[in-house]
Amino acid sequence: KAGVTQTPRYLIKTRGQQVTLSCSPISGHRSVSWYQQTPGQGLQFLFEYFSETQRNKGNFPGRFSGRQFSNSRSEMNVSTLELGDSALYLCASSLGQGGSSNQPQHFGDGTRLSIL
Amino acid sequence: GQQVMQIPQYQHVQEGEDFTTYCNSSTTLSNIQWYKQRPGGHPVFLIQLVKSGEVKKQKRLTFQFGEAKKNSSLHITATQTTDVGTYFCGRSTLTFGKGTMLLVSP
Numbered sequence: 001k002a003g004v005t006q007t008p009r010y011l012i013k014t015r016g017q018q019v020t021l022s023c024s025p026i027s028g029h030r031s032v033s034w035y036q037q038t039p040g041q042g043l044q045f046l047f048e049y050f051s052e053t054q055r056n057k058g059n060f061p062g063r064f065s066g067r068q069f070s071n072s073r074s075e076m077n078v079s080t081l082e083l084g085d086s087a088l089y090l091c092a093s094s095l096g097q098g099g100s101s102n103q104p105q106h107f108g109d110g111t112r113l114s115i116l
Numbered sequence: 117g118q119q120v121m122q123i124p125q126y127q128h129v130q131e132g133e134d135f136t137t138y139c140n141s142s143t144t145l146s147n148i149q150w151y152k153q154r155p156g157g158h159p160v161f162l163i164q165l166v167k168s169g170e171v172k173k174q175k176r177l178t179f180q181f182g183e184a185k186k187n188s189s190l191h192i193t194a195t196q197t198t199d200v201g202t203y204f205c206g207r208s209t210l211t212f213g214k215g216t217m218l219l220v221s222p
Contacts, residue, residue, distance in 0.1 A: 040214070042204065042215045043159070043212040045211070045212070090158060104149060104161035105149075105151075105159075107151075109157075
């Protein structure tokens with residue numbers, strides 16, 4: 001069974017640009033969550049999608065948005081990029097709705113975003 | 117909002133020594149999950165605890181969930197260099213601790 005796939009693996013952008021990251025969950029998983037990981041800050045929750053609906057949202061500005069498609073694949077968009085957005089963005093999928101279920105999360109390898 | 121604190125943030129041990137990381141929540145947790153992230157890798161699910169006072173073992177790893185379901189711990193007996201990584205605790209999707217980075221010297 002293929003794992004969670006994130007594309008691209010690496011991305012370099014400049015301030016003010018926008019970026020779209022993609023996540024394909026494990027087959028059969030309907031929940032997709034996104035996290036930002038920076039040194040010393042751990043895993044900061046961005047948002048969670050289940051059945052094409054955003055179910056939970058973390059404390060990030062509106063520049064961060066996402067969506068989920070009918071095949072459970074998800075995209076995350078960041079507009080007007082800032083230097084502080086440089087981070088590893090991780091996507092995780094699970095069987096149930098993560099926020100209220102006891103299902104373990106399966107993470108992808110992440111997208112390393114660098115802002116110049 | 118619900119916060120999960122982990123201590124210590126970092127620990128360096130000699131191979132063969134024991135290691136413990138603690139996870140504390142300001143509110144009662146419905147469950148607690150533990151993940152391990154190797155350097156350069158992604159978090160990998162280790163275990164989930166659900167019941168008050170629950171203790172689970174995986175070889176040299178022992179996981180405990182507090183009676184009040186507000187804290188948890190991960191204890192590694194006789195660490196090995198393969199244990200190197202950052203250990204995260206969290207409640208399902210929304211809340212993760214900042215993790216404890218473990219370095220093991222041979």
